[in-house]
Amino acid sequence: MTEKEQGPLDVVFEQIKEASRTMKLKDSVQTLLSHPKRKVEVSFPVEMDDGHTQLFKGYRTQHNDLLGPFKGGIRFHPSMTVEESQALGTWMTFKSALVQIPHGGAKGGVACDPSMLSDRELREVSRGYMEAFSDLFGAGRDVPAPDVYTDPKTMGIMMDTYSRIAGRHEAGVITGKPPLVGGSKARGAATAQGAVYVIEQMLEKMNQAPEHTRVAVQGFGNGGQIAARLLYDKGFKVVGVSDSKTALYDKEGLDIPKAQEVKENNGLKEYGAEFLLDSSEDVLYVDTDILIPAAMEGVITKNNASRIKAKHIMELANGPTTPEADHMLKEKDQHVYPDILVNAGGVIVSYLESVQNHMNYYWEEDEINERMKTFILQAYENTEETAAYYQTTYRNGAMIFAIQKLEQALEFRGYIS
Ligand code: NAD
Numbered sequence: 379m380t381e382k383e384q385g386p387l388d389v390v391f392e393q394i395k396e397a398s399r400t401m402k403l404k405d406s407v408q409t410l411l412s413h414p415k416r417k418v419e420v421s422f423p424v425e426m427d428d429g430h431t432q433l434f435k436g437y438r439t440q441h442n443d444l445l446g447p448f449k450g451g452i453r454f455h456p457s458m459t460v461e462e463s464q465a466l467g468t469w470m471t472f473k474s475a476l477v478q479i480p481h482g483g484a485k486g487g488v489a490c491d492p493s494m495l496s497d498r499e500l501r502e503v504s505r506g507y508m509e510a511f512s513d514l515f516g517a518g519r520d521v522p523a524p525d526v527y528t529d530p531k532t533m534g535i536m537m538d539t540y541s542r543i544a545g546r547h548e549a550g551v552i553t554g555k556p557p558l559v560g561g562s563k564a565r566g567a568a569t570a571q572g573a574v575y576v577i578e579q580m581l582e583k584m585n586q587a588p589e590h591t592r593v594a595v596q597g598f599g600n601g602g603q604i605a606a607r608l609l610y611d612k613g614f615k616v617v618g619v620s621d622s623k624t625a626l627y628d629k630e631g632l633d634i635p636k637a638q639e640v641k642e643n644n645g646l647k648e649y650g651a652e653f654l655l656d657s658s659e660d661v662l663y664v665d666t667d668i669l670i671p672a673a674m675e676g677v678i679t680k681n682n683a684s685r686i687k688a689k690h691i692m693e694l695a696n697g698p699t700t701p702e703a704d705h706m707l708k709e710k711d712q713h714v715y716p717d718i719l720v721n722a723g724g725v726i727v728s729y730l731e732s733v734q735n736h737m738n739y740y741w742e743e744d745e746i747n748e749r750m751k752t753f754i755l756q757a758y759e760n761t762e763e764t765a766a767y768y769q770t771t772y773r774n775g776a777m778i779f780a781i782q783k784l785e786q787a788l789e790f791r792g793y794i795s
């Protein structure tokens with residue numbers, strides 16, 4: 379199979395195989411961790427604004443719940459498939475295990491293009507999805523969260539739909555809600571904030587100042603835009619940003635508040651013609667110390683890995699680097715900090731949101747971030763130590779640490795001896 383045809387599911391299988399080989403994992407455990415517990419595909423109707431009824435396809439893969447209830451986002455995207463939900467759900471299992479929160483892994487979504495839907499249609503798609511999966515979701519069963527093109531509003535509508543079905547208030551069914559209806563004050567920025575903690579820790583170890591560190595960010599949404607802003611505010615030189623249409627570059631450092639403003643109005647292209655790169659993809663190849671892929675899977679492959687100049691690649695998106703690209707970068711002494719570590723701030727704060735829903739008591743943003751920081755920096759140390767012990771990549775180190783936890787849980791729950 380050529381890399382062009384290698385989808386996220388092939389990538390995650392290869393990552394499990396590599397970790398299993400390195401740690402000499404029993405075949406039976408590898409098989410178990412490679413297979414989801416449940417994958418469900420549904421169709422549900424929505425009456426559109428023009429009066430016709432359209433059928434939407436929804437997916438949920440519940441990969442593993444050895445360590446606690448399933449957990450993972452809901453994505454609204456035209457390319458959403460059952461395979462994609464399986465790959466992303468599998469990564470969630472390893473992410474939860476790596477950062478040591480009491481949750482398993484799942485992922486789901488709807489195949490749709492939210493930019494083509496009105497607010498009312500989007501609300502009905504959100505309600506339809508939650509209704510179709512209401513038997514599978516629940517605070518002790520499976521707790522979804524936002525992902526690509528879903529947001530706090532979507533989560534609020536889904537919480538409301540589930541509560542209506544249950545006949546009682548069920549804030550803990552879903553995380554990433556607006557704070558007023560049971561959300562966490564820190565969830566909006568959590569994924570980016572977690573990555574920033576990891577980046578700061580890395581710089582501290584290297585004794586390097588933010589002012590002397592250049593960053594480029596691919597993707598200017600929930601993850602990428604907030605990361606760019608947090609880093610800019612801390613004095614980093616953000617030299618490149620992009621969204622699906624436009625890429626900007628300034629070797630002196632971009633004005634990120636201005637980029638946010640133009641993005642909100644007429645799009646990044648309004649930032650200034652002299653700062654535009656030829657194509658959106660070009661942001662990956664700019665001269666920078668840190669590259670943050672924060673858009674979609676499979677953007678760094680064997681076909682373009684040699685063009686990447688960054689010494690450190692911080693995976694804010696899920697699955698942006700394929701296994702072959704991983705090894706090509708390692709050979710050139712470029713370090714990939716894996717998604718299951720770098721973007722785990724989101725799921726950690728989601729877990730803390732569930733804790734608050736159970737207590738029905740809400741912490742302030744700083745307190746939540748401090749708690750999240752402890753989890754993610756511990757995971758960073760465990761990743762580095764495991765990678766050093768096995769003399770392998772950070773990704774493989776992170777995977778091995780997570781698999782060790784899952785293997786122990788299999789034993790403690792009586793599946794292996
Ligand atoms: P989002 O929808 O808010 O933003 C995605 C951004 O990527 C948009 O700016 C879009 O224009 C851009 N984009 C899409 N295709 C692109 C391309 N080919 N080139 C450049 N830019 C492109 O989504 P998000 O929530 O920021 O999620 C982005 C990634 O982060 C996904 O992989 C997601 O799974 C991962 N992630 C998100 C969270 C979270 O809490 N939001 C948590 C963990 C992981």
